[in-house]
Amino acid sequence: MKKILVLLFLSGSVSLSAQSILDSKLSGGEKGKTLISIMEELERANPVRFYFLSAWLDGIILDQDYEGQPLRVVFDNLFLGTDLSYLEIDNHAIVIVRDPTMAIQRLATIQTAKREQKKIEKLSFGSPEGGSRNKKVTLRGHFKDSKNNEPLVGASIYASDIQSGVTTDAEGNFSLTLPAGEHVINLNYVNYEERIIDLSIYQDGELNMSLDESPRLLEEIVVMDKAAKEVTTSKIGQTQFSMKEIKRQPALLGEVDLIKQIQVQPGVTTAGEAASGFNVRGGGVDQNLILYDGMPVFNSSHVFGFFSTFNAEAIRDVTFYRGGIPAEFGGRVSSVLDITSREGNFEKWSGSGGIGIISSNLLLNGPIKKDKTSLSVSLRSTYSDWLINTVRSNYVDLQNSSVSFYDGSAKLTHKFNDRTKITFSGYTSHDQFRLQGDSTYKWNNYLGSIRLDHAFSSKFSSTVTLGSGAYNYNVADKNEKTGFNLSYQITYPSVKADFQYQTGIHKISFGLQSTYYLFDPGTLEPNSSNSNIMTLQMDKQKSIESGVYLGDGITFNEKYFFEGGVRFSVFNAFGPASVNLYAPGVSKTPASQTGVKEYGAGEMIQTYTGAEPRASFRYTVNPNASIKVGYNRIYQYLHLVTNTTAITPVDIWQPSNFYFKPQVADQVSIGYFRNFKEKMYEAFVEVYQKKINNILDFKDGAELILNDHLETDLLQGVGEAYGVETSIAKNLGRLTGSINYTYSRSLRTINGEFEDEKINKGNQYPSNFDQPHIVNLVWKYNLSRRYFFTGNFTYHTGRPVTVPLAGFLVDNITVANFSERNQFRIPDYHRLDIAFILEGNHKRKKFWDGTWALSFYNVYARKNPYTVFFKDNGDGYLSPYQLSIVGTILPSLSYSFKF
Amino acid sequence: MKKVLFFMLVIGAIDGCIEPANIEVPPFTYQLVVDGFITTDPGPYTVKLYRSRPLGASVKLDRLIAEKFAKITMKDDVGNSELLTETAEGVYQTALNGMRGQTGRSYHIDITLINGLTYESVPEMIRPVGEVTDIQYEFVAGNGAGFREGDGFKIFADATGVPNHDDYVRLRMVATYKVETFPQLRTKRVEGGDIPDPYPCSGYVRNQDNRLVKVGDCECCICWPNLYDEIPSITNEQFTTNDIFRGEYVGFVPATRQTLYEKIRIEIQEMSLTPETYLFWKLVKAQKEGLSNIFQPPSAKLKSNIKALNSEQEVLGIFWAAGIKSKSIYIDRLEVPYIPQPIDTLKAPCTFIPNSTNKLPSFWQ
Numbered sequence A: 001m002k003k004i005l006v007l008l009f010l011s012g013s014v015s016l017s018a019q020s021i022l023d024s025k026l027s028g029g030e031k032g033k034t035l036i037s038i039m040e041e042l043e044r045a046n047p048v049r050f051y052f053l054s055a056w057l058d059g060i061i062l063d064q065d066y067e068g069q070p071l072r073v074v075f076d077n078l079f080l081g082t083d084l085s086y087l088e089i090d091n092h093a094i095v096i097v098r099d100p101t102m103a104i105q106r107l108a109t110i111q112t113a114k115r116e117q118k119k120i121e122k123l124s125f126g127s128p129e130g131g132s133r134n135k136k137v138t139l140r141g142h143f144k145d146s147k148n149n150e151p152l153v154g155a156s157i158y159a160s161d162i163q164s165g166v167t168t169d170a171e172g173n174f175s176l177t178l179p180a181g182e183h184v185i186n187l188n189y190v191n192y193e194e195r196i197i198d199l200s201i202y203q204d205g206e207l208n209m210s211l212d213e214s215p216r217l218l219e220e221i222v223v224m225d226k227a228a229k230e231v232t233t234s235k236i237g238q239t240q241f242s243m244k245e246i247k248r249q250p251a252l253l254g255e256v257d258l259i260k261q262i263q264v265q266p267g268v269t270t271a272g273e274a275a276s277g278f279n280v281r282g283g284g285v286d287q288n289l290i291l292y293d294g295m296p297v298f299n300s301s302h303v304f305g306f307f308s309t310f311n312a313e314a315i316r317d318v319t320f321y322r323g324g325i326p327a328e329f330g331g332r333v334s335s336v337l338d339i340t341s342r343e344g345n346f347e348k349w350s351g352s353g354g355i356g357i358i359s360s361n362l363l364l365n366g367p368i369k370k371d372k373t374s375l376s377v378s379l380r381s382t383y384s385d386w387l388i389n390t391v392r393s394n395y396v397d398l399q400n401s402s403v404s405f406y407d408g409s410a411k412l413t414h415k416f417n418d419r420t421k422i423t424f425s426g427y428t429s430h431d432q433f434r435l436q437g438d439s440t441y442k443w444n445n446y447l448g449s450i451r452l453d454h455a456f457s458s459k460f461s462s463t464v465t466l467g468s469g470a471y472n473y474n475v476a477d478k479n480e481k482t483g484f485n486l487s488y489q490i491t492y493p494s495v496k497a498d499f500q501y502q503t504g505i506h507k508i509s510f511g512l513q514s515t516y517y518l519f520d521p522g523t524l525e526p527n528s529s530n531s532n533i534m535t536l537q538m539d540k541q542k543s544i545e546s547g548v549y550l551g552d553g554i555t556f557n558e559k560y561f562f563e564g565g566v567r568f569s570v571f572n573a574f575g576p577a578s579v580n581l582y583a584p585g586v587s588k589t590p591a592s593q594t595g596v597k598e599y600g601a602g603e604m605i606q607t608y609t610g611a612e613p614r615a616s617f618r619y620t621v622n623p624n625a626s627i628k629v630g631y632n633r634i635y636q637y638l639h640l641v642t643n644t645t646a647i648t649p650v651d652i653w654q655p656s657n658f659y660f661k662p663q664v665a666d667q668v669s670i671g672y673f674r675n676f677k678e679k680m681y682e683a684f685v686e687v688y689q690k691k692i693n694n695i696l697d698f699k700d701g702a703e704l705i706l707n708d709h710l711e712t713d714l715l716q717g718v719g720e721a722y723g724v725e726t727s728i729a730k731n732l733g734r735l736t737g738s739i740n741y742t743y744s745r746s747l748r749t750i751n752g753e754f755e756d757e758k759i760n761k762g763n764q765y766p767s768n769f770d771q772p773h774i775v776n777l778v779w780k781y782n783l784s785r786r787y788f789f790t791g792n793f794t795y796h797t798g799r800p801v802t803v804p805l806a807g808f809l810v811d812n813i814t815v816a817n818f819s820e821r822n823q824f825r826i827p828d829y830h831r832l833d834i835a836f837i838l839e840g841n842h843k844r845k846k847f848w849d850g851t852w853a854l855s856f857y858n859v860y861a862r863k864n865p866y867t868v869f870f871k872d873n874g875d876g877y878l879s880p881y882q883l884s885i886v887g888t889i890l891p892s893l894s895y896s897f898k899f
Numbered sequence B: 001m002k003k004v005l006f007f008m009l010v011i012g013a014i015d016g017c018i019e020p021a022n023i024e025v026p027p028f029t030y031q032l033v034v035d036g037f038i039t040t041d042p043g044p045y046t047v048k049l050y051r052s053r054p055l056g057a058s059v060k061l062d063r064l065i066a067e068k069f070a071k072i073t074m075k076d077d078v079g080n081s082e083l084l085t086e087t088a089e090g091v092y093q094t095a096l097n098g099m100r101g102q103t104g105r106s107y108h109i110d111i112t113l114i115n116g117l118t119y120e121s122v123p124e125m126i127r128p129v130g131e132v133t134d135i136q137y138e139f140v141a142g143n144g145a146g147f148r149e150g151d152g153f154k155i156f157a158d159a160t161g162v163p164n165h166d167d168y169v170r171l172r173m174v175a176t177y178k179v180e181t182f183p184q185l186r187t188k189r190v191e192g193g194d195i196p197d198p199y200p201c202s203g204y205v206r207n208q209d210n211r212l213v214k215v216g217d218c219e220c221c222i223c224w225p226n227l228y229d230e231i232p233s234i235t236n237e238q239f240t241t242n243d244i245f246r247g248e249y250v251g252f253v254p255a256t257r258q259t260l261y262e263k264i265r266i267e268i269q270e271m272s273l274t275p276e277t278y279l280f281w282k283l284v285k286a287q288k289e290g291l292s293n294i295f296q297p298p299s300a301k302l303k304s305n306i307k308a309l310n311s312e313q314e315v316l317g318i319f320w321a322a323g324i325k326s327k328s329i330y331i332d333r334l335e336v337p338y339i340p341q342p343i344d345t346l347k348a349p350c351t352f353i354p355n356s357t358n359k360l361p362s363f364w365q
Helices: A035-045 A071-079 A101-115 A243-247 A258-262 A386-390 A396-400 B004-013 B275-291
Strands: A049-051 A084-089 A093-098 A120-125 A136-145 A156-159 A164-167 A173-179 A181-188 A195-201 A205-211 A238-241 A288-292 A315-321 A335-341 A350-355 A359-369 A373-382 A402-415 A420-434 A439-455 A460-477 A484-503 A506-526 A541-555 A560-574 A577-582 A593-599 A604-622 A625-636 A638-641 A652-655 A663-676 A681-698 A714-730 A735-749 A773-782 A787-796 A804-810 A813-818 A829-839 A849-857 A865-872 A878-884 A890-898 B017-020 B032-039 B046-051 B071-076 B081-083 B085-088 B091-093 B106-112 B118-121 B132-140 B152-160 B168-177 B187-190 B193-196 B204-206 B212-214 B222-228 B233-236 B244-254 B263-272 B306-308 B316-332
Touching: A035 A049, A035 A071, A071 A084, A101 A120, A101 A181, A101 A195, A120 A205, A136 A195, A156 A173, A164 A173, A173 A181, A181 A205, A195 A205, A238 A243, A243 A258, A243 A315, A258 A315, A359 A402, A506 A652, A638 A681, A804 B032, A804 B316, A813 B275, B032 B106, B032 B118, B046 B071, B106 B316, B132 B263, B132 B316, B152 B168, B152 B263, B168 B244, B168 B275, B193 B204, B222 B244, B233 B244, B233 B275, B244 B263, B275 B316, B306 B316
Parallel strands: A049 A093, A120 A195, A136 A205, A288 A335, B032 B316
Antiparallel strands: A084 A093, A136 A173, A156 A164, A156 A181, A181 A195, A238 A315, A315 A335, A350 A359, A350 A890, A359 A373, A373 A402, A402 A420, A420 A439, A439 A460, A460 A484, A484 A506, A506 A541, A541 A560, A560 A604, A577 A593, A604 A625, A625 A663, A638 A652, A663 A681, A681 A714, A714 A735, A735 A773, A773 A787, A787 A829, A804 A813, A829 A849, A849 A890, A865 A878, A878 B017, B032 B046, B046 B091, B071 B081, B071 B106, B085 B091, B106 B118, B118 B306, B132 B152, B152 B244, B168 B222, B168 B233, B168 B263, B187 B193, B204 B212, B263 B316
């Protein structure tokens, strides 16, 4: 580093000495003295002179006793993290010098900001005189939206002069450790006005800011992927989403959809348009922990996966972890999607909503008692069945059918004081699907929770959540002879306590969680006395999943950050229950069952435990580049049992039990992140490998619903996934966007002891969602300050399928000889969507703010195959057909508003 | 539970589509298929040998490549055996008074092809069988685009298992109906117009004046075709109480001008299976149901019980043994809730209809 001496005094008289004064040891008792006084004492006792400007050293006090320590150590300690250093000349002159680089940078930053007419605010905590200049100090605080007072999650606090920064946590809080002194702090958040603080800080301080939404849109930062944007602050595999940006992207039938945006993230795939959920780095759909206000959601899909169950208007922020998952989370091995709903405004009532061709939604929020209690309520619903009923179709039943859904949430928040807050949160979603003369399918999610946030001090805070959730589905068939009702339910009350303690460079988190699961795996009943259906009640399954965790995020200095932790999880499956027993030495089949072991109420059937280490590390090579490494082991005790490519609402969740061991995943990832051209471009490449033990797959012809011998139809094996994710984003200018490419594989090996417990003869085979090549392109072009042209293009390799290779007759029934599992692929998938967004004017004070979105989904009308199936045309011909869910361009117009 | 129609509705709504798919598959190999069984009913029993067909080709029996001149020997576990006779190309039968299946005995077949390759089936023991106690039917209106298209009868059956015995049961449906065709009405185009061109079996000939002249009885105007269950109905004790299978859906018989010519005989055969054969039919059922399932469960690969002895070739099909008890009913043409249309004038021998015979079945009343 180039250094400029701004001051250099040289002594005229030189006396030679054999030993450097820097090696002379202090005698003790220096604690509390000023550095200047220590130097004066040394001058009196030794033939040495110190040259310095008093102003620089005023306030520097020895913070400990240095008895026996050489002076060199004292200087090194006191000057660490400051712009001061020292020179020794001929063993008798010590010159204290000041590196002006930081000061120049600070000045330059301020000058630049002034030129750009940015407002610079001055802020002071302590003074050089009163404070200790050689100490590290901590700036803590909280960021919120100036309009609705919602915390801003993932906002950046960056000391540009020393190139060090952090982001706000899920509550909008941050803690930044700085050397005492003067700094320039930049506060940034997507779509919000930047704030620049000229900070003078000599003691710990608190900075609570309200940021304004930015009226300037031509030069904004756009990219949603924080992992790419925050080269120096984010953790590996972590992405935060701006709901505002999601709303500006093209939407299927105008329905803004969070899950659809997840599906275009690097390393994420999906089985197709109508596929529920998403697959992360070769993991199954059930391996994603989707949390809504801290409670797991078991089914995130409306209309079989066309839309997600989350109303974009009701979401405050979203964090997605696909690697380096913190110890706080457990229970799903591939990813965490942490969704927090909006909190009501504590100052005034406001609202927002949207009108689309499928559904409309409305969110209202405001104070019940100003600054004390707020309420936020949202509702989204389809409009009866007019769309279905107006479609011309060859299907007679179509016009007598119904498809409908709704979802709603409510959140009541009360602040007892600045340190204590209680939140009541509720959420529900409902779907109904019916065909005339056929079955009616219904499925529901219910979540409710009470959350208490309390800060014991500025360093120590806690969150305790008590909640309960339920997921159920029901299939009703009204046929006279075969009519039935099939019902299924999971109920899961839960308690969770999280604590965070910050001290110095440590950010310690610890907590515990326990969830009781009551599975009602199925009840089949005749719907009338004429029905031939027999009543069948599957045994209920009870279990408790618990976990304790401890984690520590350590910011060693500007270059090194480490977050480590461990989670211990325990899973207990207990009675009453009947466990089928099978003959040893043969495969498990209903025919090899030898008996049943009965377990009484509360009697333990099986206990599984797991230690789950987590670690992520970031090395900041320079302000524009960093290397990040992550490792995690996670246990998953609940399994989605499905034998279809896309999960369906009537699939079942199976807890680990006597036969089904928990899935255990180990994932390691390493990435290189870099900015170019003053952060205009950002890029990263990340490599990962994942191994999942005890992954579930099914035997050919498995029956999963109402099967009391499920262990005879399911197999456990090993899943392996690996890949390279690359992304480059342009963040500034009228045209912004990103392109990412992922090469990944997802493979499985099921090699049981017996021949019928192997899949593909025990050889490795691709999973249903093994799609090696994935490309996603997202852009936004600002036509003006209010008009945008946005779009996305997605491509992925066709997913694997099992195909018939030959046809034959057996007992007059046409059958096919199928290939080994997943040995062929359906044609590749690619699609282009575009949208024109017309936003209202950006006046800061206005009553009504409306936005029009005109979307075109599947612009070039590609008939992307969702699935390939085989049809016998009645003449013995078995031919492959492909089904495209969306076979044409789908335009849609939607209007959203806020007031 | 998971039905194609799930998505058809939504697909219709947003203009999805179904069209032929092009999937690259390796070059086709014609694999040997074995199709036969023995029961406790009197013989003759049939074993068919033929070659599998490529995807997209017809697997109608008359279009299959028969495996001719093979030697098939049916054997039991007490030393009895019988060499089957090839009664048609690729169709091998036991003698009318030949071997008959007995409960408790095991049976298998040895096969030697003309090229010297040999195969044998895994022995199958005939297990005791219960009885079919009742057959019910229900008329259902179809959803087809055409007039009355898709109309038909859903067939259900009640049956019993064997007390204190693991029951693996297939309820097999054989529907027989009487049909009339008009092979004498065939014409052919010549210069100046159409002239009669009756099939020889019609009993008519064309005279010099190009007129039809009856010269004998028609041998191919009245037939009794058989229809079979398209998806095997299998069940085991999981869904039973006291070994009673109640209201099992067995199959569908279309109500057409042909089937409603007079009446339809429904025969339900209860067949006791070994666990291995039960699994085979379970996989057939899963495959049939899964083929057109939009959610696409990866389809089941059927495991044959025929082993190649002197080659590595994979063999398809099954030879199985079953105890059997049957029950039958008739469904009259007037059971449809409308006046049936008169039979259409099919100008072809009735024997052209698949699985039909022009010989009056002994059971036909």
